[in-house]
Amino acid sequence: MVLPLDDCYFMKKALQEATYAFDAGEIPVGAVIVIQDRIIARSHNLTEKLNDVTAHAEMQAITSAANFLGGKYLKDCTLYVTLEPCQMCAGALYWSQIGRIVYAAKDLQRGCGAMGTTLHPKTSIEGGIMEQEAALLLQRFFAGKRK
């Protein structure tokens, strides 16, 4: 059986990245960037390992995708990320002029929607793809931290 290269397919890849973060004791957020059905960047949150608040999954994915493409604009790309981007990441996505953002779980506190961050006029955004899986991973992580 050939799996269709749909939003669920790519979000599963982002979720796989999120589990790598989980296993490393990082807040489990993963991302992939796709152009023409091809994954050109994979990343997960590394803020603890790198001691660096800027090491969110999305930031690394943007840098990596631009490096792959040899140009800093990601107009024809889609970002799949397991948690709604924060102000910083949405701000970086603004500069990248990325075509589309697809996220899984909503971040009601620090997400770009709640914070009112401006996206590029050419960028579309949608959430809720595999939301439960992504939210469950985050809940498991924070429940473990509280113990």
Next chain:
Amino acid sequence: MVLPLDDCYFMKKALQEATYAFDAGEIPVGAVIVIQDRIIARSHNLTEKLNDVTAHAEMQAITSAANFLGGKYLKDCTLYVTLEPCQMCAGALYWSQIGRIVYAAKDLQRGCGAMGTTLHPKTSIEGGIMEQEAALLLQRFFAGKRK
């Protein structure tokens, strides 16, 4: 004569960084991060050289200062930057919980003030220190680009 270690002193260091960006054909923005009158990070915009929209002066300075301190929070630090931070950089500064932000020129289009980016409640921000020098350098850069 010993120069006082005041806001102008540190902003001059940030302006020096901005001139390095200017000379390299980058939008001239420079930054330094200071803790207890000591500069622990210096950086300038490298978005063209690195082909990376995330390579703003502030982002590099945050990473560099956290690396120096061995921890990701910059609570006792001050960032001096020659242009008001954008959404991305203000979002990163939010996560860093930096104590103070001092900028030179205001960015009426893409600055965090105009964009309504939320700073950390513990962060103070002020602008206008050596504003004319910073604005002039930016004007010279964009005038040169238009030729």
